[in-house]
Every structure is written in C-alpha cells, then in structure tokens.
Amino acid sequence: MANYRETIAKNVAPLLKDGDFVNLGVGIPTLVGNFLPEGVDIILHGENGSAGIRGRLAENVYEDADTFLEWERTHKGEMTDYTVGHKDLLDAGSRPITLVPGACNFDIVTSFTMPRGGHLDKTVLGAMQVAQNGDLANWLVPGQMATGMGGAMDILAGTKTVIIATTLTAKNGKPKLLRECTLPLTAVKCVSTVVTEKCIAEIRDERFHIVSMYPGVTEQEIREAIDADVIFDDNMQIMVE
Amino acid sequence: MANYRETIAKNVAPLLKDGDFVNLGVGIPTLVGNFLPEGVDIILHGENGSAGIRGRLAENVYEDADTFLEWERTHKGEMTDYTVGHKDLLDAGSRPITLVPGACNFDIVTSFTMPRGGHLDKTVLGAMQVAQNGDLANWLVPGQMATGMGGAMDILAGTKTVIIATTLTAKNGKPKLLRECTLPLTAVKCVSTVVTEKCIAEIRDERFHIVSMYPGVTEQEIREAIDADVIFDDNMQIMVE
Amino acid sequence: MKNKVITIDKAMTFVKDGSSLMMTGFGQSGSPRHLIRALSKTDVKNLHTISDDLGVAEHGFDQTISALVNNKQISKAECCFIGQNPEASRQYIEGTLDIDFIPMGTFAERIRAGGAGIGGFYTKTGIGTVVEEGKETKVINGEKYLLELPLRADVAFLHAYKADKAGNAIFKYTARNYNTIMATAADTVILEAEKIVEIGDIEPDEVQLPGVFVDYVVEAEEDIL
Amino acid sequence: MKNKVITIDKAMTFVKDGSSLMMTGFGQSGSPRHLIRALSKTDVKNLHTISDDLGVAEHGFDQTISALVNNKQISKAECCFIGQNPEASRQYIEGTLDIDFIPMGTFAERIRAGGAGIGGFYTKTGIGTVVEEGKETKVINGEKYLLELPLRADVAFLHAYKADKAGNAIFKYTARNYNTIMATAADTVILEAEKIVEIGDIEPDEVQLPGVFVDYVVEAEEDIL
Numbered sequence: 001m002a003n004y005r006e007t008i009a010k011n012v013a014p015l016l017k018d019g020d021f022v023n024l025g026v027g028i029p030t031l032v033g034n035f036l037p038e039g040v041d042i043i044l045h046g047e048n049g050s051a052g053i054r055g056r057l058a059e060n061v062y063e064d065a066d067t068f069l070e071w072e073r074t075h076k077g078e079m080t081d082y083t084v085g086h087k088d089l090l091d092a093g094s095r096p097i098t099l100v101p102g103a104c105n106f107d108i109v110t111s112f113t114m115p116r117g118g119h120l121d122k123t124v125l126g127a128m129q130v131a132q133n134g135d136l137a138n139w140l141v142p143g144q145m146a147t148g149m150g151g152a153m154d155i156l157a158g159t160k161t162v163i164i165a166t167t168l169t170a171k172n173g174k175p176k177l178l179r180e181c182t183l184p185l186t187a188v189k190c191v192s193t194v195v196t197e198k199c200i201a202e203i204r205d206e207r208f209h210i211v212s213m214y215p216g217v218t219e220q221e222i223r224e225a226i227d228a229d230v231i232f233d234d235n236m237q238i239m240v241e
Numbered sequence: 242m243a244n245y246r247e248t249i250a251k252n253v254a255p256l257l258k259d260g261d262f263v264n265l266g267v268g269i270p271t272l273v274g275n276f277l278p279e280g281v282d283i284i285l286h287g288e289n290g291s292a293g294i295r296g297r298l299a300e301n302v303y304e305d306a307d308t309f310l311e312w313e314r315t316h317k318g319e320m321t322d323y324t325v326g327h328k329d330l331l332d333a334g335s336r337p338i339t340l341v342p343g344a345c346n347f348d349i350v351t352s353f354t355m356p357r358g359g360h361l362d363k364t365v366l367g368a369m370q371v372a373q374n375g376d377l378a379n380w381l382v383p384g385q386m387a388t389g390m391g392g393a394m395d396i397l398a399g400t401k402t403v404i405i406a407t408t409l410t411a412k413n414g415k416p417k418l419l420r421e422c423t424l425p426l427t428a429v430k431c432v433s434t435v436v437t438e439k440c441i442a443e444i445r446d447e448r449f450h451i452v453s454m455y456p457g458v459t460e461q462e463i464r465e466a467i468d469a470d471v472i473f474d475d476n477m478q479i480m481v482e
Numbered sequence: 483m484k485n486k487v488i489t490i491d492k493a494m495t496f497v498k499d500g501s502s503l504m505m506t507g508f509g510q511s512g513s514p515r516h517l518i519r520a521l522s523k524t525d526v527k528n529l530h531t532i533s534d535d536l537g538v539a540e541h542g543f544d545q546t547i548s549a550l551v552n553n554k555q556i557s558k559a560e561c562c563f564i565g566q567n568p569e570a571s572r573q574y575i576e577g578t579l580d581i582d583f584i585p586m587g588t589f590a591e592r593i594r595a596g597g598a599g600i601g602g603f604y605t606k607t608g609i610g611t612v613v614e615e616g617k618e619t620k621v622i623n624g625e626k627y628l629l630e631l632p633l634r635a636d637v638a639f640l641h642a643y644k645a646d647k648a649g650n651a652i653f654k655y656t657a658r659n660y661n662t663i664m665a666t667a668a669d670t671v672i673l674e675a676e677k678i679v680e681i682g683d684i685e686p687d688e689v690q691l692p693g694v695f696v697d698y699v700v701e702a703e704e705d706i707l
Numbered sequence: 708m709k710n711k712v713i714t715i716d717k718a719m720t721f722v723k724d725g726s727s728l729m730m731t732g733f734g735q736s737g738s739p740r741h742l743i744r745a746l747s748k749t750d751v752k753n754l755h756t757i758s759d760d761l762g763v764a765e766h767g768f769d770q771t772i773s774a775l776v777n778n779k780q781i782s783k784a785e786c787c788f789i790g791q792n793p794e795a796s797r798q799y800i801e802g803t804l805d806i807d808f809i810p811m812g813t814f815a816e817r818i819r820a821g822g823a824g825i826g827g828f829y830t831k832t833g834i835g836t837v838v839e840e841g842k843e844t845k846v847i848n849g850e851k852y853l854l855e856l857p858l859r860a861d862v863a864f865l866h867a868y869k870a871d872k873a874g875n876a877i878f879k880y881t882a883r884n885y886n887t888i889m890a891t892a893a894d895t896v897i898l899e900a901e902k903i904v905e906i907g908d909i910e911p912d913e914v915q916l917p918g919v920f921v922d923y924v925v926e927a928e929e930d931i932l
Contacts, residue, residue, distance in 0.1 A: 019484050021694050041484065043694060048733035049881040051694050052686070053483070077868065077879075077901060082686050088868065088879035094734030094763050094791060101682025102483035102648045104689035105880045107887040107915075108733070109761075109819055112812030116599035116832065117666055119694060135835075137795065146799050146806075148760075149788035149838075154812025156600045157832040189837035260709050262919050282921060284708060288586065289508040290656045293708070293911070293921050318643065318654075318676060323911050329643065329654035335509035335538050335566060342907025343708035343873040345914035346655045346689075348662040349508070349534075350594055350823075353587030357607065357824035358891055360919060376610075385573050387581075388565035389535075390613075395587025398607040399824045429610035591825070600816070601845070601852035604826035620826070622856065627826035631847065655912060687880060690912075 004197035010035045011241045012195045019119040028165045029124035047151040052103025057096045064114040116158040123159045127166040132228040133206045134191040137183035156187035168196035168225045177229040212237035245438035251276045251481045254437045261362040269406045270365035288392040293344025300338045357399040364400045368407040370422040373469040374447045375432040378424035397428035409437035416468040453478035483648035483681045486699045496670045502530040504638040504664040512657030513546040514639040516674045516702040530558045531559040536570040549552045562586040596632035597666025609662040638668035645675035647698025665695035708873035708906045711924045721895045727755040729889040730864040735884030738771040739864040741927040743900045747774040755783045761795040787811040821857035822891025863893035870900035874921025875914040890920040899927045
C-alpha cells in the first residue's frame with residue numbers, strides 16, 4: 001500500500017458505471033479519472049460550468065506568474081479551442097483544463113440545476129468525518145479552517161449516489177468513521193459508500209457494512225479504526241491493489 | 242376620428258421614450274410601433290423570447306396552409322436570417338417577424354425574468370375594464386371567453402409603467418373606466434395611464450386625472466362615459482389627431 | 483458520450499395512457515410537431531399535458547398540440563393560453579377538457595423549479611386575482627407574495643434545430659422557449675431535431691441545452707407538418 | 708439600440724464608499740479583472756461584496772478580487788469559498804473581514820431570485836447544517852426545505868469575451884458563470900469586454916446575455932493582469 005491515495009482512487013473507479021454523469025471533488029476524488037477502465041464513458045461535471053471535462057492540462061502553466069501570464073496571452077479569444085486549453089477554460093480549482101468532444105459549457109445556475117435537480121448520477125468527495133447514518137462533515141474546523149462550503153452542500157442535496165474517498169483515519173490516527181460527527185455537517189444522511197485504503201463500507205440501516213477489504217488487512221484492524229457500528233459482509237470482496 | 246384605433250396608437254406613441262424596453266400587447270398596442278417619432282429608439286420585447294422586434298413580415302405568408310408550408314420550407318435551418326424571416330422566428334401570436342440589428346433571442350425563463358424582475362420599462366396593453374385604483378381586467382369573461390391569461394399577469398406584476406390602450410367605452414356603449422372592476426382581474430393597482438380615442442387619463446390618488454382631450458370632445462361627454470371619480474387637469478393638453 | 487438516437491416509433495413507447503406529458507412550443511414556434519404527429523396516430527389517451535398552449539388550429543396547422551386536442555387524447559391540460567385554438571375553448575366550455583390556466587411566467591418558473599430541485603417559490607404574479615385562490619401567501623420585506631409549487635412530468639417532448647447524438651442542442655430564434663426547462667423537469671426527455679450531427683460537431687459554447695438533460699434524440703422528418 | 712460604451716474612469720464613479728458590489732468570476736475564471744484593478748486604485752472603501760469567492764492569491768494573480776482584499780477595501784463579503792485566498796482567511800479569522808458563507812447553488816439561486824422578481828424560494832441545501840440556523844423551514848410534499856431570500860446589489864461588474872455596443876454579450880467556456888444572473892440583480896450593471904463590436908455584429912441566437920440587462924460597456928485593456 002505504497003500510495004494509499006492511488007489505492008483509494010483505483011477502488012472508487014469500479015463504482016462508476018458507463019454513462020454516469022459525475023462530479024469529482026478536489027484531492028483524491030480527482031485521481032479517480034486516471035483509473036477508469038477502457039470503454040467506461042463517464043461525463044465529468046465541473047461546478048463552474050462544464051459537462052465533459054477531460055482533465056487538467058499536462059503542462060503546468062501555473063508554475064509562476066510570468067509563465068501563466070504568457071500562456072493566457074497565447075490562449076485567449078479565438079486563438080485556441082477546448083482540446084488545447086484556453087484562459088477561460090478552468091476547473092473549480094482555477095486550473096486550466098481540456099474537454100472531450102460532446103462537452104458543453106453553461107452558466108452557474110444551470111450548473112447547480114444539475115446536482116440539485118437530481119441530474120447528476122454520482123459524486124465523489126473527500127471527508128473529515130462520516131457518521132453511520134450517512135452524515136458528512138468535510139468543510140469546517142471551527143477556529144482552524146475557514147474556506148467556506150463552496151458547492152458541496154448543493155451537490156450533496158440532490159445527487160443520488162454519494163461516494164466518499166478518504167483515508168480510514170485522520171493524520172493523527174483518530175477515526176473518521178463515527179457514530180456521530182462532531183464537526184459541523186456538510187449534509188445529513190447523504191453518504192452511500194465510503195472507500196478507504198483498507199476497506200469499502202456501504203451505509204445501510206445506520207451502520208457501516210464492510211463489503212470489501214484490502215489484501216492483508218484484518219477485521220480487527222478495521223474495527224479498531226472505526227468508532228461506530230460495523231458489520232462485515234458475508235460475501236466479502238477483495239479490494240484492487 | 243375616422244380610425245379610432247390609429248388615434249389611440251398615435252397618442253400612446255409619445256409616451257414611449259428613447260431607449261425604453263417595451264412589451265406591446267396584441268390589438269391596438271401592436272399598432273403603436275407604426276407611430277414612433279424618428280430617432281426614438283424603442284426595444285420591443287416578445288414574451289416568447291425576443292428583444293428587438295422590428296415587426297411582422299410585410300407579406301402575409303399565413304394566408305393559407307399551402308402558402309405557409311411552402312414559406313416554412315424555404316425559411317428554415319440556415320437558409321435565412323433575422324432580417325428576412327424564419328419559420329422559427331415568430332411573435333407571441335405565432336406570426337412571422339423580423340428583428341432589428343442588436344436584437345437577441347432567449348428562453349422563456351429569461352423572457353419572464355425581464356418583466357417580473359423589473360427590467361421592462363413599459364408595457365402597452367388592451368383592457369376590458371380599468372378601475373380608478375389602477376386595477377385591470379382584460380383576460381376573462383366568465384362563461385363567454387376562455388383563452389387563459391397568457392403572460393399578462395406576469396408582465397403586469399413587475400413592469401414599472403403600464404399604459405392601457407383602449408376605447409373609452411365597450412362596443413355596447415358601457416363604460417370601461419370604472420369605480421371598481423366587475424370582471425375577474427388581471428392585476429391589481431397596476432395601471433399608470435389610459436389612452437382612449439377621446440381622452441388620456443392618468444391614475445393618481447385612486448382617481449382618473451384627464452390630462453389630454455381629443456379636439457372637439459367635451460368634458461361632459463367624458464364624464465358620462467366614465468363611471469368613476471374624474472378630475473380634469475388645469476393644464477389640459479390636446480390629443481394628436 | 484453515448485449515442486442517444488432512437489426511432490420515432492421507439493419514442494412513442496414512453497408515452498402511456500394517463501402519462502403526464504410536457505411539450506415545448508409557444509404556439510407554432512418550437513412545437514415538437516413530429517413527435518406530436520406520431521403520438522396523434524397512436525391510441526394513447528387520457529393524457530395530462532403541460533404546455534404553454536394547446537396549439538394553433540387555424541389554416542390547418544393541426545400538427546401542433548391541436549392534433550391531440552382534435553383527437554380528444556387529452557383529459558387534463560395545464561397551460562397558459564388557448565386563444566389560438568377555438569376547438570380547445572369549445573371542449574373546455576363544454577366541460578370535456580379540464581384546463582388549469584397558469585400565468586406564463588409562473589408556469590415557466592414552476593417547471594424550472596421542478597427541474598432544479600426547488601421546493602417552491604414566491605411570486606407577486608396573480609396577487610389579488612383568481613390565481614391567488616387556495617394558495618398560501620407570505621409577506622416578505624413588506625410585500626405580499628404567492629407560494630407556487632414545482633411542476634414535473636413523466637415525459638417531455640422537445641424540438642431543436644440541431645442536436646448532436648449525445649443530445650447537446652441548438653435552437654433557432656423563438657423556438658428555444660421551453661426547451662431549456664422542460665428538459666430538466668421530466669423523467670424521460672425526448673428531443674426531436676431537424677438535423678442530427680456527430681458528437682464533437684457542436685462547440686461547447688454553442689450548446690444551448692446540455693445533452694446531459696436529454697435521454698433520447700429523434701430525427702425530425704424532412705417535411706414540416 | 709443605444710451605444711453603452713463608457714470609459715473605465717467613468718465606470719468607477721458608480722461605486723461609492725459602502726456600495727454593495729457584485730463581481731462575476733469563479734476563482735480566476737471570468738473575473739472582471741480590469742474593473743477590479745481600476746477599483747483597487749481608488750480610495751473607495753467599506754465595500755459590501757457579493758461574489759463566488761474572494762479571488763486567487765497565489766502566484767501573484769492579485770487583480771482578481773484578492774486585490775480588494777489586500778487593500779482592505781472590503782468590510783463585508785457574501786461568498787461561497789475563500790480557499791484560494793489565504794489573506795482573506797487571515798482577515799476573517801482575525802475578525803477584520805466579516806464574511807457570510809453561502810452554499811454556491813443557493814448563492815446563485817438567491818441572485819437569480821433578486822433579478823427575476825422572486826420573493827424567496829425553498830431549497831434542501833443546508834438542511835441540518837449551520838446554514839439552517841435562523842432560517843424558516845417548510846415541509847412540502849413530506850420533505851423539509853429552507854426558505855432563502857433574494858440578493859441584489861447597487862453595482863455589478865461583469866466580464867465578457869465579446870460584446871456589442873448595446874451590451875449583448877458572449878462568454879468563453881467557464882467564464883460565463885455568474886454573468887447571466889448578476890446582470891439582472893444590480894441597479895447599475897457594468898460589463899467589461901475583451902472585444903467590443905458594432906451593434907448588429909452578433910447574431911441574435913449567439914447572444915448569451917441580452918444587452919437589455921446591461922447599463923454600461925467598458926473595453927478591457929489588452930494586457931491580462
């Protein structure tokens with residue numbers, strides 16, 4: 001388990017089905033795009049106004065101000081297109097992206113009609129805490145982190161399937177999968193599945209059902225890392241390495 | 242007063258100011274466009290999705306089904322433009338129109354954001370009844386006329402200045418300007434000015450203030466035709482013939 | 483992106499007796515006439531229609547919604563205006579066609595709410611009129627508003643000038659009208675297009691209706707009516 | 708149609724101490740950087756800003772809204788996200804910058820309501836979170852919703868790729884974001900455009916923002932930052 005971030009992303013990928021319209025959050029979720037099987041056609045949503053994101057530019061035009069400024073000057077107006085990159089074609093993290101054929105752009109109202117109206121099939125997000133009833137906390141640590149909730153609350157309010165991609169425990173070793181969240185919530189009872197580097201847990205009947213485990217990880221190891229009601233599935237699967 | 246419809250339209254025209262964004266209702270209001278002074282630049286709103294209507298096509302392509310079908314076949318797709326006419330460029334009455342340079346088209350939500358959000362400066366509508374408090378009835382005669390209210394209620398809900406273009410009395414001679422409307426209302430307290438073939442009345446302090454009269458019409462004639470509180474302005478103007 | 487093109491016959495299988503059906507169009511403009519014509523040739527009845535109007539009857543243009551009115555395939559209609567279809571007026575006054583008249587801006591906003599996950603909204607439209615009857619009101623910042631609720635349908639028929647096979651669509655002039663909202667507010671969204679092009683043939687910024695809202699695309703036949 | 712083109716100096720006269728100011732842009736994308744740069748060179752202070760975020764501070768891209776944050780010209784901000792501007796976080800935690808965080812979809816919808824004459828709307832976004840605190844709730848069809856109210860401003864700054872002199876505008880890719888709604892929700896709407904063309908040079912169907920919503924057009928300077 002050299003690269004736990006890639007392990008998580010690799011195990012989220014099979015949960016996305018051909019034809020799904022999906023929003024990927026920042027961090028580990030963004031990596032999921034790299035591990036989709038051949039022939040699986042996912043349409044990626046960018047909440048700032050894209051459907052059909054291919055990915056970030058390979059070149060790092062954001063290295064420094066002069067490089068980016070020069071890039072903007074040569075990628076503006078009618079000079080380039082969506083396959084090359086354009087100063088006005090960015091992702092939600094303000095990084096330049098390209099699009100796939102059949103992609104489209106739209107305004108912010110249309111963009112949020114998609115998740116809130118139930119048009120998005122799935123979203124993959126990070127988490128600070130997940131409760132066994134599906135509550136999610138991933139936006140605010142009072143007194144420490146103040147970034148704002150961005151679009152997460154709206155995306156969670158209407159998206160059918162919410163997949164959390166996160167490490168099983170926090171950096172300080174404390175459990176992230178809990179009986180109840182202690183941090184301010186992003187949304188209530190929204191999480192469907194949690195994919196970690198050691199196990200995949202589905203949330204049903206207010207419990208974490210472990211349906212898949214990483215090779216070599218023990219049930220006891222998982223029990224100790226989760227501070228909530230846990231059930232191990234009879235038909236336990238093995239996670240992708 | 243050979244053509245009272247034209248008289249009314251001619252006297253509405255000076256109430257529209259250079260730069261106004263205006264919705265004209267069907268009937269007499271539509272004629273107003275023909276009488277705008279040179280240099281007065283009005284942007285006409287079509288509630289089905291246009292800003293910048295020039296007017297209906299001069300040729301009557303709606304004469305019969307075959308003529309219209311043939312016209313549609315030669316005015317579709319990329320074949321023609323907004324200066325010539327197109328099968329998909331119609332007014333709210335389903336009649337082909339052309340647009341002025343600088344016009345734009347939009348969806349129905351944007352179209353009603355305009356009046357309801359207060360972006361339309363003026364509307365000119367017909368009336369069956371107007372009350373001295375500004376109430377308007379122009380959409381329903383129970384048991385007789387059932388067409389639906391269309392967009393009138395929304396246009397009245399948000400438009401700053403509502404001008405009524407109507408004959409002073411109904412065809413049967415009954416007053417249209419009343420103390421209270423007896424027909425179902427289209428909107429309450431919305432009318433600013435009523436332009437008829439005999440007088441122009443402004444509504445202020447829940448009374449009809451006659452500010453302009455047609456040459457030869459007497460105060461008594463007007464008093465008899467209005468069943469409401471009427472005040473004749475000290476500075477009476479003369480209507481355009 | 484998936485190819486969403488189906489035949490018009492296949493499209494008809496989604497509309498059943500009693501279905502609620504949204505249809506775009508403002509009178510003649512942007513009416514999904516090909517889908518409507520096909521539906522008028524089926525036995526489907528008791529439709530609950532949600533559309534701006536009930537079509538244009540004059541001069542024989544009876545392949546707008548008026549075709550369904552003539553066939554008496556509609557039992558309940560939610561619409562704004564029937565002044566261009568005297569037959570609809572006749573059925574309404576006779577009591578054989580149940581119509582709920584809705585102010586047009588409110589109608590559009592209710593469909594938008596249905597597609598955008600909005601539970602309801604407050605508008606001044608209709609205050610003091612029959613439209614207010616039976617509705618909750620609320621005073622906000624000293625002004626009185628009516629509560630209006632979302633509208634959704636089982637199926638929506640749309641009409642575009644051009645669409646790619648993934649459903650990304652472009653409209654002409656006033657034909658755009660209800661397409662952008664009805665596409666979001668029905669369980670099954672079927673778009674007829676005068677011209678179907680390959681995925682990638684429409685620029686991302688040219689798209690006026692994102693294909694993600696569209697379930698199926700049907701090619702409109704060459705004739706107009 | 709009227710020619711609405713003015714100088715950037717004239718545009719600055721509409722923003723006064725204490726003005727509420729909407730600015731388009733989602734991080735770097737579609738930010739009205741030319742108007743913001745000009746405003747950052749004035750003495751205007753105590754701004755109440757309404758914008759997606761407070762700009763991008765990294766790599767010296769400080770002509771987005773971050774320029775106004777650095778100058779401490781903002782006293783109150785309504786926004787969704789400040790994760791790309793550590794200086795805004797610092798001022799917020801120190802208590803020198805008052806920020807009201809709003810979920811992005813709700814934020815967009817509130818601006819739209821402000822521009823469309825909607826008195827308020829019900830959304831599920833934020834139910835069971837701090838966003839719910841102090842707000843009215845309502846159960847509609849068995850589901851709980853929050854009441855959210857409209858947002859408006861004195862002035863809005865917009866950014867387009869191309870505009871005609873009447874204000875009809877076209878955007879590129881993700882730069883469209885808040886332009887379509889902020890243009891409707893401010894008393895004075897000022898649009899900067901990278902390219903200004905004559906009235907009639909943009910086709911009616913190409914227009915992404917109707918010029919009737921725009922009060923003034925300003926030419927963006929050739930440089931980007």
